[in-house]
Amino acid sequence: MNYKFIQPVSMRVTKEQYERELREPLLKMGYGEVTIANFNKMPIIATNYNGYYRSLSNLNDMRKSHYNRYFIPDYNPEFFLAIAAMTDKESPIVGEWLVCIDEMAYIISGYKVGEFVKNGNPNIELNWFRRATLQELIEKFTNKESIKEDTMKKELTQELIKDLKNLIAPENEEAFNKIMGIKKPMFRKEEFITGDKVILRNGDIYLVIKDCNTMYYGGQLFVIVCLKGEGGFMTCEGYEDN
Numbered sequence: 001m002n003y004k005f006i007q008p009v010s011m012r013v014t015k016e017q018y019e020r021e022l023r024e025p026l027l028k029m030g031y032g033e034v035t036i037a038n039f040n041k042m043p044i045i046a047t048n049y050n051g052y053y054r055s056l057s058n059l060n061d062m063r064k065s066h067y068n069r070y071f072i073p074d075y076n077p078e079f080f081l082a083i084a085a086m087t088d089k090e091s092p093i094v095g096e097w098l099v100c101i102d103e104m105a106y107i108i109s110g111y112k113v114g115e116f117v118k119n120g121n122p123n124i125e126l127n128w129f130r131r132a133t134l135q136e137l138i139e140k141f142t143n144k145e146s147i148k149e150d151t152m153k154k155e156l157t158q159e160l161i162k163d164l165k166n167l168i169a170p171e172n173e174e175a176f177n178k179i180m181g182i183k184k185p186m187f188r189k190e191e192f193i194t195g196d197k198v199i200l201r202n203g204d205i206y207l208v209i210k211d212c213n214t215m216y217y218g219g220q221l222f223v224i225v226c227l228k229g230e231g232g233f234m235t236c237e238g239y240e241d242n
Contacts, residue, residue: 001030001054003089007134008048010064011072011080015039018058021077029085029095031056044071047084070134079141082118083134092119092131099136102128116140 013022018036022045027033031047034055042058048067049055064071072080085095092098096119100111105128111117116136117129132140196208 003087003093005029005031005047005053005084005086006088007083007086008046008053008067008069009072009080009083010044010046010059010069011075012043013039013045013058013075014043017075017077018045022080025081025095026056026084029093030054031084033057045080070138076141079137082132082137082141086131086134091122092124092126092129094119094122097132097137097140098124098126098129099132100128101130104128 018039023033026047032054034049034052034057036056036058039058042060044059044061044064045056046059046064046069047053047056048069049057049059051067070083072083081095082097085093085097087093087096098117098119100106100113100115100117103113105111106113108128111128116132194209
């Protein structure tokens with residue numbers, strides 16, 4: 001194969017979804033399965049496994065954004081395949097999305113300038129079309145609100161941690177509890193939302209931040225920031241308070 005896939009991508013899926021709608025078209029594009037394991041433990045299907053552009057595997061949440069993967073949080077097979085099909089091949093592959101750039105295309109094939117076209121011709125020439133960019137695919141397949149949320153993900157920095165600790169200074173703690181404090185008898189991360197305050201059995205107090213980027217561990221689905229106790233912050237992919 002004399003071309004490379006240029007944009008790694010990942011998405012949360014079930015085994016049934018992968019086998020029904022994704023596996024066959026991905027293999028036809030030129031991807032190869034490196035390892036497909038238990039989807040209950042590794043629910044993220046991803047390209048570019050270990051940095052190899054043709055590889056395909058399922059991963060855990062902690063690795064969904066590694067190797068510059070674009071993560072799709074909600075199941076959207078057409079969107080996933082559109083990104084997976086992006087190549088550097090001189091002639092776009094079947095399944096690669098294009099944008100019409102020449103009015104002559106309307107006379108010959110009925111496509112208007114600016115219209116998106118999913119390539120179905122293995123020998124297509126880029127006379128009247130150009131490849132769609134990642135940002136254009138994002139805008140086509142997602143709504144503006146989700147784009148905004150994706151580009152404004154929180155960064156956990158030492159400065160932010162310091163600000164969060166100030167929120168529960170003794171003089172502010174009562175107000176903080178009213179606004180954000182939710183006490184629950186057991187620590188089950190799926191029950192919490194961003195902004196919840198968690199008091200562990202050892203007395204440490206944490207603030208929950210879901211779906212964010214960290215300085216040292218990359219994208220994380222679930223992070224708790226230490227507000228009272230020892231340490232700065234910790235990532236909690238499988239946290240259990242035993």
